[in-house]
Structure formats: structure tokens, C-alpha cells
Amino acid sequence: MTTASIGRFVILASVLVSTGGAVIGFYAGRSRSRAGLQWARRFAYGYALLMIAATAVMEYALLTHDFSVSYVAHVGSLTTPTWVTIASLWSSLEGSILFWGFILGIYIAVATYLTRKHNDEYMPDAIGVWLSCAAFFSFLIAAPANPFLSVAPAADGPGPNALLQNHILMVIHPPFLYLGYVGMTIPFGLACAALIQGRLGHSILKPLRAALMLPWIFLTIAIMLGGWWAYEVLGWGGYWAWDPVENASLLPWLTATAALHSMVVLERRGVLKGWTITLIQSTFLLTILGTFMTRSGVFNSVHSFTQSAIGPTILVFLAAVLIFSIVLLALRIDRLEADGNFDSGVSREGMFLFNNLLFVVLTFTVLIGTVFPLIVEAVRGKQMSVGRPYFDSMVVPVGALLLFLLGVGPALPWGGATAKQIRRALLPPIGGAFVLLALGFAFGARNPWTLITLAFGGYAAQVTLSQMRSPVTQLRRARRRFASYVVHSGVVIVFVAIAISSTMRYTQEVHLTKGGSANVGAYTITLIGVDERHEPNRFATVARFDVAKNGVHKTTLEPRMNQYVAMREPIGTPDVYSTIGGDFYLSVMNIDAGAQSVAVNAIITPFVGWIWGAVILMGLGGVMALVPQRTAREHVVIPVIEDAVEA
Amino acid sequence: MNRTVLFVGFFIAVAVIGVLFVGLGKDPQVIDSPLIGHAAPPFALKAVGSGETINLAQFRGRPVVLNFWATWCGPCYEEHPTLVANARQMQPSVQFLGVVFQDTEDQIQKFLNERGNAYPTVIDDAGKTAIAYGVGGVPETFFLDKNGTIVAKFAGPLNTETLQSYLQKAMKQ
Numbered sequence: 001m002t003t004a005s006i007g008r009f010v011i012l013a014s015v016l017v018s019t020g021g022a023v024i025g026f027y028a029g030r031s032r033s034r035a036g037l038q039w040a041r042r043f044a045y046g047y048a049l050l051m052i053a054a055t056a057v058m059e060y061a062l063l064t065h066d067f068s069v070s071y072v073a074h075v076g077s078l079t080t081p082t083w084v085t086i087a088s089l090w091s092s093l094e095g096s097i098l099f100w101g102f103i104l105g106i107y108i109a110v111a112t113y114l115t116r117k118h119n120d121e122y123m124p125d126a127i128g129v130w131l132s133c134a135a136f137f138s139f140l141i142a143a144p145a146n147p148f149l150s151v152a153p154a155a156d157g158p159g160p161n162a163l164l165q166n167h168i169l170m171v172i173h174p175p176f177l178y179l180g181y182v183g184m185t186i187p188f189g190l191a192c193a194a195l196i197q198g199r200l201g202h203s204i205l206k207p208l209r210a211a212l213m214l215p216w217i218f219l220t221i222a223i224m225l226g227g228w229w230a231y232e233v234l235g236w237g238g239y240w241a242w243d244p245v246e247n248a249s250l251l252p253w254l255t256a257t258a259a260l261h262s263m264v265v266l267e268r269r270g271v272l273k274g275w276t277i278t279l280i281q282s283t284f285l286l287t288i289l290g291t292f293m294t295r296s297g298v299f300n301s302v303h304s305f306t307q308s309a310i311g312p313t314i315l316v317f318l319a320a321v322l323i324f325s326i327v328l329l330a331l332r333i334d335r336l337e338a339d340g341n342f343d344s345g346v347s348r349e350g351m352f353l354f355n356n357l358l359f360v361v362l363t364f365t366v367l368i369g370t371v372f373p374l375i376v377e378a379v380r381g382k383q384m385s386v387g388r389p390y391f392d393s394m395v396v397p398v399g400a401l402l403l404f405l406l407g408v409g410p411a412l413p414w415g416g417a418t419a420k421q422i423r424r425a426l427l428p429p430i431g432g433a434f435v436l437l438a439l440g441f442a443f444g445a446r447n448p449w450t451l452i453t454l455a456f457g458g459y460a461a462q463v464t465l466s467q468m469r470s471p472v473t474q475l476r477r478a479r480r481r482f483a484s485y486v487v488h489s490g491v492v493i494v495f496v497a498i499a500i501s502s503t504m505r506y507t508q509e510v511h512l513t514k515g516g517s518a519n520v521g522a523y524t525i526t527l528i529g530v531d532e533r534h535e536p537n538r539f540a541t542v543a544r545f546d547v548a549k550n551g552v553h554k555t556t557l558e559p560r561m562n563q564y565v566a567m568r569e570p571i572g573t574p575d576v577y578s579t580i581g582g583d584f585y586l587s588v589m590n591i592d593a594g595a596q597s598v599a600v601n602a603i604i605t606p607f608v609g610w611i612w613g614a615v616i617l618m619g620l621g622g623v624m625a626l627v628p629q630r631t632a633r634e635h636v637v638i639p640v641i642e643d644a645v646e647a
Numbered sequence: 648m649n650r651t652v653l654f655v656g657f658f659i660a661v662a663v664i665g666v667l668f669v670g671l672g673k674d675p676q677v678i679d680s681p682l683i684g685h686a687a688p689p690f691a692l693k694a695v696g697s698g699e700t701i702n703l704a705q706f707r708g709r710p711v712v713l714n715f716w717a718t719w720c721g722p723c724y725e726e727h728p729t730l731v732a733n734a735r736q737m738q739p740s741v742q743f744l745g746v747v748f749q750d751t752e753d754q755i756q757k758f759l760n761e762r763g764n765a766y767p768t769v770i771d772d773a774g775k776t777a778i779a780y781g782v783g784g785v786p787e788t789f790f791l792d793k794n795g796t797i798v799a800k801f802a803g804p805l806n807t808e809t810l811q812s813y814l815q816k817a818m819k820q
Contacts, residue, residue, distance in 0.1 A: 289663075296671060311671055319664045326656030330649045371666055378669040563719070 004069045007057045007148030011141050014050040014101070017043055018135035025128030029196060037120060040127040044112040047134050051105030055089070058098055058147060062088055067154050071095050071147030077159030079536045084160060087171040090178070091160035093295060093310070094147035099175075100291075101137045103182040108134060111186045115207055122204050125193035133185050136317050144310045159537060162564030166571055169229040176222035177249060181287040183215025184252060187259075188284035191277045195328045198335035200266075200273045209263050210626055212280065216256045217622035223249050224615035235572040235587035237507070237603040239611070242391040247370040248290030251363055255283040258359035265352045268414065270339025274329070275356070277336070281325040282363075288318045293370075344416030351409035358402050365394045400452050403495050406488055407460030410467055432462025436496070445504060453499035457492050464488045479629045486621030493614035501582075501608040507601060509589070514596035521604045523584055524548045528556070530593045539563045541570075541591050543598040547577055547584060559586040559600060582606035680781055680789075680800045687713070687791050688779035692746070692769035695755050701769050704795070706742040710817040711791040712810070715746050715777055718754045720785045724762070726804035731763040733810055738766065741814060745769070748777045748785075790817040 001009075021043025028036025061069040062085050065076055075088045075095065090099045108130045115123055141147070164170045190208045194200040226246065227239035240246060259279035262272045296311030342349060369390050411425040436458025437451060445451060467485050468474070474482035510518045512527040528544040542560040546553065557575040564571070574587035583605045590599040682688070691702040703711070714730060716723040734743035743766035747755050752770060759768065771777055780789060783802065790799040790813045798817045801809065 289667075292667065296667075315664065315667055315671065318667075319660070322656075322660045322664065326653065326660060330653035330656065333649050333652055371663075371670075374666050374670040378666060 002068060002150060003057060003061045003066050004148045004150040007054055007061070007069065008142075008146070010050055010054040010057060011138060011146070011148065014047055014054065015135060015138040015142050017046045017050060018131045018138050021047060022128050022131035022135055025124045025126075025131060027124075029124035029128060029193070032121075033124075034120070037124045037127075040124055040131075041112050041116065044108050044127050044131060047131060047138075048105035048109035051101045051138075054141070054148075055098060055102040058089060058095065059086065062086070065157075067157055068150060068152070069147070070149035070151045073151050073154055073157050075160040076157040077537070078156050080159045080165065081537070083168075083171065084165050084537070087164060087174075088160040090174045091164045094141075094145045096174070096178075096295075097137065097140050097145045097310070098147055100178060100182055101134070101141055103175075103178050104130075104134055104137060104185060107183055107186055111189075111207075111211060119204050119207065121197055122190065122193040125196045126189040129189035129192045130185055133189075133321075140310060140313060144313050159564075162538070162562070162571060163233070165537060165564065166562060166573060167229060167233045169225055169232060173222060173225040173229050176218050176225055180215045180217075180219025180222050180249075181252070181290065183211075183218060184256065184284045184287045186211040186215070187280045191280040192325070192328060194336075195277060195332040198332050200277065200336050202267075205263065205267055208280075209260070209267075212256060212259060212263070212283075213622055213626055216253070216260060217619045217626075219249065219253050219256065220615060220622070221619045223253060224612060228612050231608070232576065233571075233573060235574045235601075237505070237574070237585050237587065237601070237605060238502075239608070242369070242388055244370050245290070245294050247366050248286075248293045251366055251370075252283045252286035252290065254359050254363045254366070255279050255286060258356045258363075259283060261352050261359075262356050265349045269342070269349055271342060271349075272353075272356075273336040273338065274333040277333075278329060279356075281329070285318065285322055285325065286363075288314065288321060292318055346412065346422060347416045348409060348412050348414045351405055351412060355402065355405050355409060358398055358405070362395060362398050362402075365398070366391070369394070396449055399495070400449065400456055403453065403456040403460055403492070406491060407456060407463045410485070410488070411463045429459045429462040429466075433459040436461065440500070445500065447499075447503040450499045450503045453495055457496040457499075460488070460492045464492060475624075479627065480625045483621045483625035486624060487618045488621075490614045490616075490618035490621060493617070494611055497607045497610035497614060501605045501611070504606050506604040508603075509599065510602050511599045512597065518602075520584075520602040522549050523554075523602075523604070524551075525557075525586070525600075525602065527596075527598060530591060530596050530598055532593045537564065541593050543586075543588060543591055543600065545586060545600075557584075557586050559588045561588055561591055578609045580609070583608050680797070682781065682789075682797045683800060685797060687711075687789065687795050687797050688776070690769075690771075690776045690779070692771055692776065695747070695752055695759065695768045695770060696764075701744070701767055703744075706744070707793070707795050709739070709793050710741045710814065711795075712741065712743045712814065712817075713746065713780075713789040713791060714743070714786060714805075715748065715771075715780070715782045715788070716786045717747055717750045718758045719750065722804040723786045726786055726806075727758075727762050729805055729807050729810060731765040733807060734765040737814075741818070742766070746771050746776055748772075748774045748782075788813075790814060792817045 021040055024036055024043060025040035027033070028040055058069075058071065060066075061072050062076055063082070065072065065078055067073045067076060071092070071094050075092045076085065080088070088095065090096045108127075111130070112127060115126075159165070187208055190204060190211055194204055194208075223246075226249065230241070231237070231239040256279075259276055262276045262279060266272050266276050292311065292314045295314060344350060345353075407429055408426060411429065413421060413425070417425070433455040437455045440451060440454040445454065464485050468482065468489070471482060506521055508520050510520065510525065512518060512525070514527055514529050517524055517526040524547075526546040526548075528546055531542045531544065533540045533542055540560050540562050542558050545557045545559075547555050547557055555577045557577060559575045560573050561570045562573055572588045574585055576586075577584040583603075585603040585605065587601045587603070588598060589601055592598070687703060689703055691700050693699070694701050712730070712734075716727075730743060730745075737743075745766065745768035747768060748771040750770070755768060755770065780787075786804055788801045788805055788810075789797055790801075792798050799813045801813060
């Protein structure tokens, strides 16, 4: 038996097991059969094992350079380093779908295991939905995107997409993105199970929140890693370009963030049940839309896989999930009765509602901007693109309002407040707003949106920090509440850093020959020389610069041009000197080793590094919220803390 | 059954799926060029090998496949056999013409000797022709009808199916 045929066999088995498990799950949900649920669980574990096996077979084929396996022939190469070979699994279409199945298998197995003792009324249908999605992806792997086809073995292959080989972040970014995207299947299954059962009881909220939080953490970090990669690799000194596929990762993040907030209101006040479920369903649908965007060849983007036959198949799946979700929602939403009610708009829950509204507005704004070129082409037959000005002008004001709410919301009490309480809560943080505004102004910020962001950021920062007093006590007694403020503090830093780094950038083009120097802001760069380097998988032309600040040597930067055999154009790789205050960035525009001359774009960007750090802080906050709070085993009587459940 | 949810949901579903479905048929590699529908910018360039000057105007009267490429471009290796095979089959009723830029004659000659040479290739030394055609990268292929009007432009490596579909368009004119 060849490696390719083993792979095909395992995938076919996974189609059968996932389909069978889905049928059993739905049957067990309808008949309330305990034995049926047990069998559905076994099938879920079986599916996971098969996906792990299939992925192991593929990695084995990649590492042993078995060019008789079609995917290895397509992306493998004897010259690529081992880490690139391992990462080749997700470097091209077929392998990336297999990787999707692998992660889905692990998610399903872990979710099935963790819920084995609770929520028996929801779990059969949840497993049914999970395995239905699994069956679709197994079908994709088995038929239109089969990576295990047998081909006549070549002596060597072309190697994976050169962009993947160009930076280590490109190896880390896709797995995080998949962990975020694929993980949204789990809350989707739980939400659908709640709809099928016609109730959303308190017992399911905890697993639902955890199931949403975990992929949210991965997606948050994945979006940041993508931006960081673009910044480190693409050479234009920016980190976000409103590229269709960047938008595709942002869309489910927006709805998932909205859902995490509406769940707080749901847990606290027993309202917004149907709304929360709609947001969770939308999140999953948007991940499928994102998958369609990257793999259909419809959108032109740095992320697009080449044109393939799986676009229509994914579109059919998207349509099926959309119709299933709508019908289920229409049939059952009226059964999800609210357990409580809204007392007042000027309250914590009122602000949560407003926050949700803004997130939905943002989602629609980005979605419309992304698909608008398709609409125009369909209606008028003309190509066009929606550029940065649209997104910036639409998103920045809504983003600023969200930042404002991030300050006002947590300052207000639950359930409504008197005028005096409102004044007492909302007036003091104005001090924080003035402090940050004045600081920004002193350091030269003049852009109106930057100043507004600084003011709202200062306000939110004061509210957030005042809620985070006595962290040790809070970590023990109100961990989730504390964790949410950790996330919020990360968000405040991200907003402020984006505002400053995008409006206070300094760019200068510099042409130098060997030994020449130029001043860029406070920095002086000197061209030491231009080298040509032959590396196993590429050919590089490297410029070496000495970088000094105020006459003191700081570092040596080596921006370069890499030429990979399989690429149309060489890829420039910038080099960056990062400090707490900002980055000094050199990107090659033109380089000539013979003449020892180079033209570089030198960019000074204040605070840009804070974005990466702050997003990691957001992720840490999310992890903190996931860790269960141990209160039951402690024998100390804990006084009830106001707002202890959640911020 | 909540009819509002059903109707609003279906409205959104039909809109989203409809737009994506229409988008499916399109290929983002097909780039609109302001030159489409206009006369191809004229040029007279030196041919690799023979050294004679080839004028685009001399092919008036039959469709032309004008392929911009270079020996340092990976995808050009990929599409070269397709171009050679189709040229051998379709010439002289269709003229194939390669334009190489940012390259040396030795390299080009070596490439053609090793990988097949079925049609004339000219060198765009200063890159002026590539600029006149708005070439953003190689390979890029322009399809001209028999009157010398640009009918279509394709960026990236061609396969036979794509090449033939554009050529049909150029031959219809």
C-alpha cells in the first residue's frame, strides 16, 4: 500500500464516521436516547483519531519527500528547510483543508470530552452539528481538494509558496487563524443544539462562553500576527490594508466579540438569548465566508490560493448552513423566553446593547466594503476596488465610539442609576482623558481623530485601571471580571497605538552608494555595502546599513531582496530596529550589488510595537477568563462582591 | 415560526449567496486594462537570435498573442510549454510574439534553446514597451485582434484552456 492510498483510505473512513456520527447524534437528540448519545460521542472521538492519522500520513509524506503523493509533488522540495517542510501542510489549498479537518477533529474531541458529564439534553444535537460540518470538510478532502492523489513521482518539487518561506511569522500565523476559525464550529453547534431543543438554560451558558472565548483568543492573536507579518515582510511599513482576506478574518472576530459581550448580559439579566445565538451563528457563517473568500479565487489578494474547483462546493455549504440557521432561528427563537428584563438604557446592560449595535454596524460596514466590488461588477460589469478611504472614514468613527463605550460602560452600574450615581461614575475619568490628550498634544499629535482617540483612551484607561485595584483579591474572587479588564486595557493600548502609529509616521526615501550617509529624523544611516548571498531555497541581495541615533551606533540593519525560483517578482524583506518609543524601518526599493548602490524607504513609526504587545495582553486576559474559578472547595466564606460575575 | 426572522434572514441569504455566486465566474487575474478596446501601442524591437527588427504592425491581418516574460521569472518557465505547443498548432493563422524585458540576450537564447522556440521573441531593452502596455509583472499576456486592437489581458501563467478562450475572443473580432 502506498502512502497516498493509505491517506485516501483514512479520509474515506473519516467521511463515513463523521456522517454516521452526525446521523446518530441528531437521532439521539430526537429520541433522547442515552445509548445514542454514547455512540455519537464514540463517533466524534473516532473522527478525531482519523483526522490525526490522515495529517500524520501527510506530514510523513512531506518529511520523507514522497513525491508520489500529489500534494508533496505540488509543495515539497528537497531544498527547503525542515521547518518549512512541516509548515507546507498549510501552505497550499489541499493541505490547508486537511489541516482544517485536523484542527476540527481535535476541537470536537476535546469539546465532547469536556461536556461528557453535563448538558446531556443539548449534546446529541451539538455533536450532530459538529460532525455534519466535519463530514463536509472530509468530503472536500476526499473529493475536490484531495491531497492524497497518486502521481508519477518527480525527482524534486517546486517547494511551498515563497511568501510562506520568507518569515517565521507566516508559519505561526496560519495555525492561529485556523484555531480561531475552526474553533467557531463548537459554539455554533452548541447554539444550534439550544435552538433545536428550544431552550437556552443556565447550564449551557458556561460551556458556550468558554467555547466562544477560546477561538476568540486564537483569532485575536491571529489577526495581530497577520498584521505583524505584513509589517515585517511586505515592506510598505503598514500592518493593515483592508485587503478582502484581512477583512475576512476581522468579520467573525467582530461578531464573536459582540457575542461575548451579549453573553454577559444574558448571564446577568437573562435577556438577549435569541440575539446572542444569532451572533454566534453569524460568527460561524462568517468563518465559512472567509474560507470561501480565500479559496474560491473570487477575490484578488495576497492571501488567495490559486483558482480551484472547491469555490462552488464551499458556496453550497455556506448556503446550506445559512438556510439551516435561518430556518432554525425562525422556528425556535420565540421559544427562548427571556428570564428577566431591561430596567434602563443608562445602565451597564444598556451600554452592552449599544456596544453590540456598534459591533454589528462595523460588521456590516466591513462586509459591504469587501463584497462591494463584486456587486458593482455584477450590476455594471466594471471592475473596481474599495480602498482604504472608505474603510477608514467609516470604521474610525465607530471605533472611536466603541472606545468611548469601553470607558462609560464599566463605569455605570447594572440595572439603572440615579442622576447622582451617573455623575459620580462618569465625571472623574474625564481627568484621565485630559492627561492623555495633553501628553499626546505635547508630543506633537494634531490629527483630530488621534486626539479624540487619546481622550477616549485616557477616559477608558482610568475607568479600567480603577476597576483593576487589588488584583490578587480579584483574581481569587472575581477572576472573569478582572480578566475582562485585562482585555480592555489591551484594547485601549491597541487603539491608542494604532491612532498614533498611523497618523504620526515619518517616511523618507534615501538613495545611497557604499560609504554614503543620510539623516532620517534623529537617525543617521550609513551604507556599509551590498552583498549577494546564495541560500538553498533562494537568492538574496542584501544591503547592510549602520544605524546611529544622535551620533551613537544603535544597530546594523539588513533589508534585502529575496528571489525565489517559483515567484514572479523578487520579495523585498525590510529590516526593523524596534524600541519602546517606536520603530525605525528600512525597506529596499531598488538595489544594485554591482554598483554597490541602494534606494531605501526609511520609515519612523512611533508606538507600533505596542500593538503586538497589547494584543498579546488581550489574549492573556482571555486565557485568564477561561481558567475556572475555584470557590466551591474553599471553606472560607466569601463576601459577595458587587459585579463579581463579570464586568 | 417567526416570520420576520425568516423573511429578513432569507433576504440577507439571497443577497449574499447571489453576489458570491455571480463572483464565482470571474477570475481576478483577468485585469481590466485601459488599453482594452484600443489600438495596441506600436513597437519595433530587435529579435533574439536573428537580430532583425520586428515591427508589431507587420502582423496586422491576424490575431496576435503578445506575451511579456523574462528568464528570471518562475511562472514563465511554467507557461512556456503551453505557449510553444499552442503556437506550433495555430501559427500562422495566429501570431505568437514574446517580449522579454530586464534580461540579457544570452540568457534568453539559452532558455529558448533548452525549452523550445516556436515564435519570434524580441528584447525590450529599455523596458519602454512594457511601460507602454502597463505591464505590472511577468508573465502578462495581451490578446490582439486582426486589426491590432487589444481584446484582453491576462496576468500570470496561462494554461491552454485560458489561452484558447481568450484567443476565441480575439478571433471573433
